[in-house]
Amino acid sequence: MSRTVVLLGLVAVCTGLIAAGNLLPTLLATHGHTLLLAVALVAGGELLRIRMPSGRETAPLSSAAALAVVLLGRIAGEPTFALESGLVVIVVSAGLAIAAAVRRARGDVVGTPALAARAVGVWVAAGLARGVGPSDGTLWAAQLSSTTSLALVALGMVVVAAVGLLTELVLVAGIRAERQRTPWVAAVRDEVGEAAPLTLAVVVTGPMVALMAPVLGLLALPVALVPLAMAYSAVRQYASNRETNRQLIGTLSHLTEHGGYTPEHHAERVAALCLRIGRVLGLGDRQLRSLEYAALLHDLGQISLLDPIPDGATVLAAPADQRDIAEEGARIIRQAETLDDVARFVETQTTAYRLVRELGEPVPLESRIIKCANAFDDLSRGTDDPVLVDAAMERIHLGLGYEYDPDVVDALTRVVEDASVGRVDGRSVVAG
The missing domain is CATH 1.10.3210.10 (Hypothetical protein af1432)
Incomplete structure (x- = not known):
């Protein structure tokens, strides 16, 4: 399963590179500020991983930032973020690669399959948001239209973000099921359920960024991450308390x-x-x-x-x-x-x-x-x-x-x- 996920991740990245072609210099010149902030937030979120009581590690801030990049459209003070779905994968993968390099330099163990699962989840979400439907009928294009109900657009964004995140979690659960001989259904249940508040917060953060950006500009990215950061802090404290209980039980044993x-x-x-x-x-x-x-x-x-x-x-x-x-x-x-x-x-x-x-x-x-x-x-x-x-x-x-x-x-x-x-x-x- 791990090899399959890594292979899918490579396919997603290669697809993005093919889509990029000779456009990268132009994209850097046109969307330099947006790309820099997006890569920084994805990388930073990946470095701020949280270890759950079960021992599972997760990076909710990185996942939320990645899904925000998927849905981003109009940005006050910046050009419209009109990227092909493959290019979105490249942006997110760049952030993940930087974080992986920093973690390796610190001597941390980097799970390549988990990073590949993140890239595949973004690939799926970007494909649904920016690639499904005619050029003027995609979900991404709908947010630019003044005739489309903003409520429907927001609902569609939440669904796309949920599908993308669920894809990542299912792949990570498959890796865990293979390594620990856990039934796949149980692994998926635990992957989604252990940090349910974080999971829900990740799903809604991307749409929040996309809807706030036409007003707040690039400031929408860090501002929308604040509620998630608060949930992250609470879950981290919960995990710390659980670890303290575990240590007390261990001492008693x-x-x-x-x-x-x-x-x-x-x-x-x-x-x-x-x-x-x-x-x-x-x-x-x-x-x-x-x-x-x-x-x-x-x-x-x-x-x-x-x-x-x-x-x-x-x-x-x-x-x-x-x-x-x-x-x-x-x-x-x-x-x-x-x-x-x-x-x-x-x-x-x-x-x-x-x-x-x-x-x-x-x-x-x-x-x-x-x-x-x-x-x-x-x-x-x-x-x-x-x-x-x-x-x-x-x-x-x-x-x-x-x-x-x-x-x-x-x-x-x-x-x-x-x-x-x-x-x-x-x-x-x-x-x-």
């Missing part, structure tokens, strides 16, 4: 390690494995966050033990002891009023799957994932030794349908197989 109850980094390995299994099973970002918290705290109840379990391997403990540990951990977690779901996942993690199948026990999928991931780490001793990994998987398969949910085991098998060939994030799944 170390209590069992420092007390000598569990091996070092056991909780982190189980949490990482749970997240990978959860993605394969199509859990949403909110579910994954609660799953991660519960996985980090799944052994918290062990701090009540007078005699630690050998190696902290609860999978080898008696079922009654496993239940007592889980219930004690859940009791501690419930002291925090906002972690009720996390406590429930921890409390029911020891329930055998046969009780779900035969008696209809209400055991959440998250609990079944933790049960399987914890057993794998206990049995493999937290190493990537192929012998221990194979032995752990064999032991888990012996409990298939009785102790462990077959769907979860199947997802675990896929994750372990991917890890063995280095597919999962380029890191070993058992090494955390």
